[in-house]
Amino acid sequence: MTCAEFQSKVAELGREGIADAAGLHHAELCGGCGALLNEQRRLTAALAALAGDDREFESSAGMEHRLLLAFRENRAAARRAHASAKRIWLAVSAAVAAGVLILMIASEPSRPQAEIAGSPAPRPAIVETPAPPRAQPPRPQIASVEPPKTVVEDSGVRRPLPRRGAPASSDATLASQTLSTEFLPLGAGYIDRNERTQLLRVSIPRSALLSMGIPVRADRMDERVQADVLLGEDGTARAIRFVTTAQYR
Amino acid sequence: MTLELTDELLLRRMLEGDETAFTALYRRRQGGVYRFALQMSGSVEIAEEITQDTFMLLMRQGSRFDPAKGSVSGFLFGIARNLVRRHLEKVRNESWAELAADDPVADSRENVLDEMTRRETINAVRRAVLSLPPVYREALVLCELQGLSYLDAAAVLDCPVGTVRSRLNRGRTLLADKFRAPAMKAGAVAI
Secondary structure (H helix, E strand, C coil): CCHHHHHHHHHHHHHHCCCCHHHHHHHHHCHHHHHHHHHHHHHHHHHHHHHHHHCCCCCCHHHHHHHHHHHHHHHHHHHHHHHHHHHHHHHHHHHHHHHHHHHHHHHCCCCCHHHHHHCCCCCCCCCCCCCCCCCCCCCCCCCCCCCCCCCCEECCCCCCCCCCCCCCCCCHHHHHHEEECCCEECCCCCCCCCCCCEEEEEEEEHHHHHCCCCCCCHHHCCCEEEEEEEECCCCCEEEEEEEEEHHHC | CCCCCCHHHHHHHHHCCCHHHHHHHHHHHHHHHHHHHHHHHCCHHHHHHHHHHHHHHHHHHHHHCCHHHCCHHHHHHHHHHHHHHHHHHHCCCCCHHHHHHCCCCCCCHHHHHHHHHHHHHHHHHHHHHHCCCHHHHHHHHHHHHCCCCHHHHHHHHCCCHHHHHHHHHHHHHHHHHHHHHHHHHHHHHHC
16 A cells, blocks of 8 residues: 555545554554554544533523524414415305306296296205294284204295195195195295295194294193295295105104 | 334334434434534534434425435434534534533542543544534545444535545545644653
């Protein structure tokens, strides 16, 4: 090994203590290269002493607290940004949905009123609803509605208010599954022909009928009755009929 | 027996908003980052500032961590290194003396002399390290003082392992040259 070869690797020899037999042999024979190796070994020891001396140095105790506050602030800001993005997304989605709905309605061909009245309504969905319809004066047979338990949905159909004594609902789907009374007008009992109505299927306790002035047998007070309530555009009950559905039994 | 979570898992949880994970990762890695900044800058204030900024950046940019490119520790050193470079362009270091002045002094005369000698050596190494060009200094600090492997240092410095090795050797040679002069002076006094 030449001095040049030795000097090219002396730092690693001094740093890692590599057992390079040829290198060590050269260092023993060459005084200058031997001194270089010793120098590198001393340097390694000095650097180790420095590293050891610094080992206990750490950042100040207050830094952790400051960073934690920053972390919480970052997290809160991220939440706010997320909520904001969600609101924007919902608004855009709602706008798109409304646009699509408007287009669909606009493109739907108008049908004769008779056909509309005769068309089957969708099957009622069952949901909780709190909206109490108007109270009714006492009636001899059956009643109006109260804070109900179950409900229906937008029939989407424009229909005139059924008159007392008229046949029960012409809704084919319901008729096939339910036995119902006639629609009994509630309140003023007037519905505009062009008014958009909703049919609500509700289940109410018989005891609730008392508050509408309808007589109820004391021994059946705990039972529930089912009814379809026809709601006007303003949400008030316009008519009611009582139903018996196999599904509910 | 408690299972110690890896840095990667702590980072992932931290990014999901887990404050405990952030605290654990900070406590585990702040010392190394602080010492690296201190050894690179020679300033306690700068080291403090860089450590804080490093973890602030980790909060905001932690999702950029790529395990394929190195460890979380290396990622932190990489952030700290960039911050140190910016500071080195602006600020001169001046606080090794104050660090040395804070050290406790031993009791007996022998201990005092030994401690003084040791302290002098360490301070001489500090000064010598700080006087190195940054490109050699960072390789030396990472490999010699922080104990990183060539591979990890290469990830931090964003260069090939061979480059790290050659920078380290060159840094050590320069350091040895700086050391040689005081040694010769001491020898002259002894004679």
